[in-house]
Structures are given as structure tokens and as C-alpha cells.
Amino acid sequence: xxxxxxxxxxxxxxxxxxxxxxxxxxxxxxxxxxxxxxxxxxxxxxxxxxxxxxxxxxxxxxxxxxxxxxxxxxxxxxxxxxxxxxxxxxxxxxxxxxxxxxxxxxxxxxxxxxxxxxxxxxxxxxxxxxxxxxxxxxxxxxxxxxxxxxxxxxxxxxxxxxxxxxxxxxxxxxxxxxxxxxxxxxxxxxxxxxxxxxxxxxxxxxxxxxxxxxxxxxxxxxxxxxxxxxxxxxxxxxxxxxxxxxxxxxxxxxxxxxxxxxxxxxxxxxxxxxxxxxxxxxxxxxxxxxxxxxxxxxxxxxxxxxxxxxxxxxxxxxxxxxxxxxxxxxxxxxxxxxxxxxxxxxxxxxxxxxxxxxxxxxxxxxxxxxxxxxxxxxxxxxxxxxxxxxxxxxxxxxxxxxxxxxxxxxxxxxxxxxxxxxxxxxxxxxxxxxxxxxxxxxxxxxxxxxxxxxxxxxxxxxxxxxxxxxxx
Amino acid sequence: xxxxxxxxxxxxxxxxxxxxxxxxxxxxxxxxxxxxxxxxxxxxxxxxxxxxxxxxxxxxxxxxx
Numbered sequence: 083x084x085x086x087x088x089x090x091x092x093x094x095x096x097x098x099x100x101x102x103x104x105x106x107x108x109x110x111x112x113x114x115x116x117x118x119x120x121x122x123x124x125x126x127x128x129x130x131x132x133x134x135x136x137x138x139x140x141x142x143x144x145x146x147x148x149x150x151x152x153x154x155x156x157x158x159x160x161x162x163x164x165x166x167x168x169x170x171x172x173x174x175x176x177x178x179x180x181x182x183x184x185x186x187x188x189x190x191x192x193x194x195x196x197x198x199x200x201x202x203x204x205x206x207x208x209x210x211x212x213x214x215x216x217x218x219x220x221x222x223x224x225x226x227x228x229x230x231x232x233x234x235x236x237x238x239x240x241x242x243x244x245x246x247x248x249x250x251x252x253x254x255x256x257x258x259x260x261x262x263x264x265x266x267x268x269x270x271x272x273x274x275x276x277x278x279x280x281x282x283x284x285x286x287x288x289x290x291x292x293x294x295x296x297x298x299x300x301x302x303x304x305x306x307x308x309x310x311x312x313x314x315x316x317x318x319x320x321x322x323x324x325x326x327x328x329x330x331x332x333x334x335x336x337x338x339x340x341x342x343x344x345x346x347x348x349x350x351x352x353x354x355x356x357x358x359x360x361x362x363x364x365x366x367x368x369x370x371x372x373x374x375x376x377x378x379x380x381x382x383x384x385x386x387x388x389x390x391x392x393x394x395x396x397x398x399x400x401x402x403x404x405x406x407x408x409x410x411x412x413x414x415x416x417x418x419x420x421x422x423x424x425x426x427x428x429x430x431x432x433x434x435x436x437x438x439x440x441x442x443x444x445x446x447x448x449x450x451x452x453x454x455x456x457x458x459x460x461x462x463x464x465x466x467x468x469x470x471x472x473x474x475x476x477x478x479x480x481x482x483x484x485x486x487x488x489x490x491x492x493x494x495x496x497x498x499x500x501x502x503x504x505x506x507x508x509x510x511x512x513x514x515x516x517x518x519x520x521x522x523x524x525x526x527x528x529x530x531x532x533x534x535x536x537x538x539x540x541x542x543x544x545x546x547x548x549x550x551x552x553x554x
Numbered sequence: 555x556x557x558x559x560x561x562x563x564x565x566x567x568x569x570x571x572x573x574x575x576x577x578x579x580x581x582x583x584x585x586x587x588x589x590x591x592x593x594x595x596x597x598x599x600x601x602x603x604x605x606x607x608x609x610x611x612x613x614x615x616x617x618x619x
Contacts, residue, residue, distance in 0.1 A: 088567060394580040398569035398588060 085401050089409035093383075094416065107379060108421055111371040112428050118367075118489065119360035119433050130316050131162045132324075133183040135169045138190035145191030147304075154327050155184070161323055169309070180314040184324065187305035194304035198335040205336065207294065219281065220249040222290040238263055238272065242283075242290075253277065271295060360433040361520045366488035368425050369512035372418045372447065373454045374479045380410055380458025381475035385468040403551035407459060407542075414455035418447050426519075442524040443515060449534040450511045456541035463549040488512045507537045572599045579615035595619065 097103045134155065138148040156163040169183045222245045238253060246253050254276040264271045269284040282295040308324055310317040333342075387393045396406070422439060429435035439447075458475065465471035483489070485499065486508035492500050503509050514530020517523045571588045575598060585606060590596065592614065594606045604616040 085567060391581055391584065394584050395569055395587070397578070398571070398573050398580070398584060399567035400570070400573055401567060 083408075085399075086405040086408040086412070089396075089401060089405055090412040090416075093409055093413040097413065097417065103379065107371070107375050107417060108424060111367050111421065111425060114489075115360070115363055115367045115425060115429060116432065118363045119358075119429070122359050122363075128316075128319075129160060129162045130182060130320055131164055132320060133164050133166050133169060133181075135166055135183070135185045137188045138186050139188075140191075147191040147194050148186045151186065151190075151306075151327075151331060154331060155324070158323050158327060160319060180311050180316065181309060182311075182314065182316070182320055183309040185307040185309070187307065190304045190306070193302055194335060196301050197303050200301050201336055219251070219292045219294060220245075221292070251277075251279070253279070357436065357520065358433060360429050360435045361437065362491070362516070363489070364425060364429045364435055364437055365515035365519055366512045368422050368447075369450060369508055369515055370483045370486070370488040371421055372414075372450050373508050373511065374483060375417055375421070376414050376451060376454025376456075376458045377461070377479040377482075378458070378472075378475040380414060380455050381461045382472050383410075384459070384462025385471045388462075389468045397551060401551075403546070403549055406551060407456075407545055407549060410459055411452055411455050411542075414458075415448055415451040418451035419444070422447055437519045438522065439519050440524075442527065443518045446511070446514050446518060446527065446530060446534065449531065449538050453507065453534055453538035453541055456538065456545045459545040460541060460548050463545065482506050482508050486512065507533055510534060571596050574598055574604065574616050575600075576602065576604065576616060576618045579609060579613045581612075582614050585614045590614075 097107070132155065134152055136144050136148050136152065138145045144152075152163060152165065155161055169185060222242070243253050254274050263273075269282055272279060272281045272283060274280075280295040282293045284291050284293065306324075306328070308321065310320060314320075384393075387396075422443075426435070426437045426439060429437060457478070461471055461474050461478075465474055485502055486492075486506045487495070487503050488508060492503045492509070495503060510530040510533040514527035514534070517526040517530070569584070569588050571590055574588075585591070590606050592606055592608055595603065596606075597603055603619050605619045606614055607617050609615050
């Protein structure tokens with residue numbers, strides 16, 4: 083034990099004297115934590131520049147609606163609207179950047195007004211139809227045959243005219259000019275230009291039902307062209323914002339006020355403690371760098387000691403294999419606790435993170451340090467080639483770091499990568515730390531304890547088996 | 555400076571030939587640091603009699619005699 087302690091002190095001093103070691107073990111994780119928590123967790127939402135060309139001009143002046151629409155775009159917190167005269171020129175200038183542009187087409191104002199009137203009318207008719215219940219204007223139940231026999235193109239039978247009058251709908255007197263009846267299958271379309279009637283008369287079960295005919299030609303909608311690069315990561319955000327503004331604009335054109343909503347949304351945060359992004363990243367970074375310090379750091383150390391003959395000299399001392407393993411595990415455990423303490427301190431001071439490391443967190447960090455340090459010892463012991471051992475450490479640690487969801491939420495991964503993430507021990511490590519330190523649910527970290535416990539036990543035994551102290 | 559901080563210099567444990575076992579091989583310097591030279595014969599902790607020999611690779615090793 084004394085010998086192991088002596089080696090532990092030496093390993094720790096050696097680490098402290100190595101500028102690269104200190105940088106990658108402590109400073110690099112802190113830098114990443116600061117960058118991630120700032121970039122992805124800033125209080126202020128990201129703002130994207132959208133270039134807008136307004137082609138809807140009358141005598142050189144922007145039309146009213148196009149101007150209002152541009153103002154609405156500008157009111158979005160995520161969009162920085164820049165009006166330009168010619169998007170084509172601008173696209174050439176920004177050949178290597180993301181091109182985000184919107185063009186309001188000519189005739190926007192006029193088409194939007196016409197369309198809104200048409201839609202408003204349709205809404206009114208729909209409302210009337212619904213209010214009438216069966217949607218029929220009136221029904222003629224008697225003498226259907228007489229009426230239909232006399233009906234043909236251009237003519238309205240006297241019986242039908244009489245029925246209309248009985249229901250209070252008087253048809254125009256000059257039937258040859260203003261009333262047209264067209265037969266289409268089992269129904270007739272009656273147009274009365276003078277009275278403004280456009281009725282569909284359907285023969286249904288021996289009854290003639292008279293409906294308003296709403297099948298009419300629709301006018302075109304106002305046009306806007308949105309231009310985005312598909313490889314632009316911000317494209318979905320910009321598209322979503324523009325569509326939201328168009329929706330709101332559509333509603334207002336139909337006469338709805340901002341408060342007139344059919345569906346109202348109320349957002350509730352899951353956690354009243356108000357967790358921030360840093361509270362997600364912190365356990366992820368702590369776990370990921372305890373892992374990389376063990377897998378990459380220990381493997382590299384062992385490789386370096388092999389290369390410069392240090393290990394040869396150590397094997398000639400009274401040191402035993404268990405001392406070597408104990409000292410390495412001890413050094414990594416102390417480093418893991420130091421890393422955790424510094425990271426938590428930085429996260430609390432800079433971002434006001436809500437991390438409370440308790441005994442359960444200390445236990446899990448200990449298991450993680452033992453597990454991943456053992457992996458490093460196994461790699462260093464198994465792979466004789468110094469460069470290959472170091473490469474193997476990197477090849478294991480880096481993919482695990484990104485695939486485990488330590489930095490990016492696993493639920494954003496494709497399904498097959500989510501399955502891969504759940505196979506990796508690092509996934510359980512950072513999830514467990516999050517449950518214990520941030521969410522204060524140690525009971526939910528049981529699986530993390532179990533997985534890391536088994537993993538640590540397996541690799542410490544493997545480390546003992548694969549380290550051949552005298553042949554090193 | 556680098557050499558001063560080498561782990562084996564920092565570990566307060568003396569390298570000693572009594573810790574060597576059959577098959578151990580290392581650069582000549584390591585043997586010389588333990589006071590061992592080519593063809594020297596010594597006995598390790600377990601009482602095994604060993605002899606320092608030179609390998610084809612240039613490293614020295616110990617063999618049981």
C-alpha cells in the first residue's frame with residue numbers, strides 16, 4: 083500500500099507538471115462547457131438575417147400590405163430583416179455564405195385583398211349553412227316528376243317558379259335572359275343573374291332539394307417566394323418563423339384579431355426549479371472527460387512510460403502489479419473528483435447552474451473513474467505497440483463521447499443511433515449523474531450504478547489479468 | 555529537466571536486482587543503474603540464480619543458470 087501511494091504521488095506530480103495533461107484533463111472540458119452552455123443556452127435567441135425584396139410597388143412606393151408584412155417579419159425575434167433592391171446581385175455577393183431571402187411578388191397587395199374578400203364570403207356562407215342545419219335552402223316534396231320533366235336547359239318550369247315564390251324566393255320575370263338552368267346528371271344548376279341566385283337543385287329520394295351552389299372559381303392567393311439553402315442548418319427555424327407570420331397575417335386578413343384564437347396554447351415548464359441548458363451539459367461534460375482521462379490519458383501515459391523506459395525501471399523496484407493498478411486508479415479517481423469540483427464551481431459561478439453533488443454522485447464518479455481507468459490500463463497492457471495503444475484509446479473514447487449523448491440529447495439521434503447510445507456505459511454515467519446532481523433523484527440512478535458497477539468490476543479484473551508486470 | 559521529473563526518479567523506491575526475474579530484459583543503462591554488467595551472476599528475491607546476457611536486439615536480459 084505504501085508503495086502504491088508512493089507511485090500515486092509520483093503519477094499525480096507527473097500529471098501536474100505536464101501542461102498538455104492539465105489542459106486536456108481540466109481546461110479543455112471547462113472551455114467546452116463554457117462554449118456549449120453559451121452558444122446553445124444563451125438567454126437571447128439566435129437572430130438570422132433575412133434579405134427581403136419587395137416587388138409589390140405602385141409608382142415606386144411599397145404597397146400597404148407588403149409594407150405591413152415586412153414589418154411583421156421584422157417583429158420576429160429570430161429574424162433580422164434587411165430590405166434589398168435586387169436579391170440576385172446579393173446572392174452573387176454571398177456565393178459562399180448561406181443565402182436566406184424572401185421575395186414579395188408583384189400584385190401581393192391586390193391579390194391578398196381580393197382573396198381575403200373571397201374567403202370572408204365563403205366563411206359567411208359556410209356559417210349560414212351550418213346554422214341552417216341540413217344545409218338546404220328549401221325542399222320541394224310534391225310533384226317532383228312534373229317539375230323535372232319540364233326542366234331543361236334555359237327553362238324553368240312554371241311549377242318550380244311557383245315553388246320558389248311559395249318559399250319566398252322570387253325568380254326574375256325575364257326567364258329567357260336572366261335565368262339559366264343546366265342539367266348535370268341528377269341535378270340542375272339554376273343561375274339567376276338578376277337576383278344573384280346560384281342554386282343546385284338535386285333530386286334526392288323523390289324530393290327536390292335546393293342548395294346554394296358554392297362551387298365557384300377561386301381567385302389566386304398572394305405570392306411570396308422564400309429562398310433558403312437546404313444545407314443551411316437555420317433553414318427550418320427561418321421557415322418556421324416565416325410560416326408563423328404568414329399564418330398570423332392570414333388570420334388578420336380574415337378579420338380575426340390577435341386575441342381571437344380557436345386553440346390557445348399555454349406552456350408549462352416540467353421543472354419549477356427552472357433548469358438551464360448548462361444543467362444538461364454539466365453532467366455530460368463531467369462524465370465524458372472522466373471517461374476520456376481514463377481511456378485516453380491512462381493509455382497514453384502507459385504508452386509513454388513504455389516508450390521512454392520508465393516502466394522497465396519501475397519493474398526493477400519492489401513495486402508489484404497491484405501497486406501499479408492501484409496507483410493509476412487512485413490518480414484517476416482524484417483527478418475525476420478535482421475535475422468535477424472545478425466544473426461545478428465554474429458552472430455555478432458563470433451560469434448559476436443547479437448542481438448539488440452528494441454522496442451518491444461521489445460514489446458514481448468513483449465507479450466511473452475506476453471503470454474507465456481500467457479500460458486504459460487494459461489497452462496499455464494488451465497493445466504492445468506504443469502508437470497503436472494510444473490510437474486505440476482515441477478510437478474508443480471519441481466516438482463514445484459523441485454517440486452517448488453526453489453533449490447532444492439522445493432523443494435528437496436517429497433510432498439506430500439511440501440504440502447504440504444505450505449500449506455505451508458513458509450514456510448511463512452521464513444520465514445517472516444528471517439524475518443525482520441536477521434532478522435530485524438518486525433512485526433513478528440505480529441503473530447507472532448497476533451498469534457502471536458491472537463495467538468497473540469486469541475491467542478491473544481484466545486489467546489485473548492482462549497487465550504482465552514483469553514482461554512490460 | 556525532463557529527466558529530473560521522470561516517474562522512476564520520483565518514486566522513492568530503489569531499483570534492485572533482487573526484484574528481477576527470468577526473462578526480464580531492458581536497455582543496458584537500466585542494468586548498469588542496478589550495478590549489473592554483462593555476464594554478472596546474482597540471486598533474486600526468490601533465490602533463483604540469474605546471469606546478465608546480451609540479446610540480439612542490443613538489450614540486456616537475465617537468464618536462469
